[in-house]
Amino acid sequence: MAIVLITGATSGFGEACAKKFAANSYDLIITGRRQERLQLLQQQLEQQHNIRVLPLCFDVRDEKAVTSTLNGIPEQWKAVDILINNAGLALGASGIDEGALSDWDTMIDTNVKGLLYVSRTVIPWLKTKGKGHIINLGSTAAKSVYAKGNIYCATKAAVDSISQAMRIDLLPYHIKVTAVHPGAAETEFAVVRFKGDTEKAENVYKGFKPLSGEDVADTIFYCATLPAHVCINDLVITCLQQANANYFHKE
Ligand code: NDP
Ligand code: 8X3
Numbered sequence: 135m136a137i138v139l140i141t142g143a144t145s146g147f148g149e150a151c152a153k154k155f156a157a158n159s160y161d162l163i164i165t166g167r168r169q170e171r172l173q174l175l176q177q178q179l180e181q182q183h184n185i186r187v188l189p190l191c192f193d194v195r196d197e198k199a200v201t202s203t204l205n206g207i208p209e210q211w212k213a214v215d216i217l218i219n220n221a222g223l224a225l226g227a228s229g230i231d232e233g234a235l236s237d238w239d240t241m242i243d244t245n246v247k248g249l250l251y252v253s254r255t256v257i258p259w260l261k262t263k264g265k266g267h268i269i270n271l272g273s274t275a276a277k278s279v280y281a282k283g284n285i286y287c288a289t290k291a292a293v294d295s296i297s298q299a300m301r302i303d304l305l306p307y308h309i310k311v312t313a314v315h316p317g318a319a320e321t322e323f324a325v326v327r328f329k330g331d332t333e334k335a336e337n338v339y340k341g342f343k344p345l346s347g348e349d350v351a352d353t354i355f356y357c358a359t360l361p362a363h364v365c366i367n368d369l370v371i372t373c374l375q376q377a378n379a380n381y382f383h384k385e
Contacts, residue, residue, distance in 0.1 A: 135185070138358075139163040139214045141194060141252055142221030144171040146321030147271060147354075150347035151218055152179065152187075154355045161186045163211060166221070167193050194221045194248025195240075204255045212259045216358050219249045219270045219293075224286040224327040238285045245289035249296065257304070265308045265362075269354055270297045272315040274372060274379040283379070290315075294368075301367060310365040312357045317372030317379070319345035341384030342375035349373075 138155045142148040144166035152164050156179040164187060166172055172189035179187050188211055192199040222245040225237035249270065260266030275283055276290035297313035304311060324335035350371065357366045375383045 135159055135161055136215040137161045137163065137211065137213055138216040138218065139165070139256060140218045140220060141165045141248075143175065144168045146323060146347050147316070147319070147350045148218070148220040149175065150351035151220065151354055154348070154351040155216075155358075156183045156185055156187070158355070158359075159183065159185060160216075161188075163188045163190060163207070163214065165190045165192060165194075167191065194252060195243040197247075197251050200248070200251040201255050204252070213263060214256055214259055214266065215263070216267045216269065217253065217256050217260070218354065219252060219268065221248060221252075222271060222289075224283075224323065225329070227282040227327065229282060230284045233285060241285055241289050245286075246292045246296075249293060253296075253300070257300075257309070260304075260309050261307045267310040267312065267358055268297075268300060268304075269312045269314060269357060270300075272297065272313045274315055274317040274370060274376070276313075276315055277370065278379045280379045287379070297368070312366050313368050314350070314354055314357065315368070315370045316345055316350050317370075317376040318342075318382075319347065319350055319373075321347050342382055343373055344376075345371065345373050 138160045140148050140151050143152045143164035152162055152175060156162060164172055164175060169191040172191055176187040176189045179185060190203050192203045194200060225240055226234060270293050272293045273290040275287040276294040279287040294313055297311055301311040320339050324338045325332060328334040353371050
């Protein structure tokens, strides 16, 4: 059966994707920093579905950990069909003159460099297979900048550009590249952004019904299961009450 590698599978979109693909009989490589959650998810999905799950615990910012962990997996697991570059985060929401440099570093290192480290290791495996699909998680924040979103938006704009570059450079190898750009979705994203301040995080979703992790996972699954000759390049998905990164209709 086909193999899907999902980064950031310990919560939110990544976890929802793991469940969706598992329910459709894909074998999974799931990654994240929270070992306990990875193991629980592995047990749960292997019990519920007749699939194999390989959990890999590493920080995508750590180039050596990324390359040595991925290159060290058994050869049969390197036959990856779909790579979902999902691990990422926002940290803080401040004016460009006030943001914490450490938050900027973390966002750039995770959302941009981490995605590149994983992709640089996995793309040669896809090339060997002569086919594959890379799905990168961008954001509506990639498409337009919002107040106090500065560096987070910039990292997602970088994901947008990198996705376009991948599509061009990987065209000769029959590798599809899809950038999926969700709007506001209620996952652990806002709790992480506001560093555990759940009240602030809950406020983000007041007055409208946001996307769920499952909504995004269903969309990703759709993109991943189209006929071999069809590729969705760029997909923006928001809830009904969001027009773009800046406009919401809250009631
Ligand atoms: P969550 O916080 O629920 O999930 C983020 C995932 O990324 C976790 O599994 C986390 O795992 C992993 N992750 C974060 N940092 C690292 C790291 N340094 N190394 C390895 N894994 C890491 O958020 P979402 O599911 O909402 O976000 C997933 C992606 O979607 C992100 O790229 C986000 O920017 C993007 N996005 C989110 C939107 C939203 O509104 N929720 C909208 C648009 C895009 P662990 O902590 O175990 O390492
Ligand atoms: C996450 C959505 O609007 O918080 O990418 O930037 S938003």
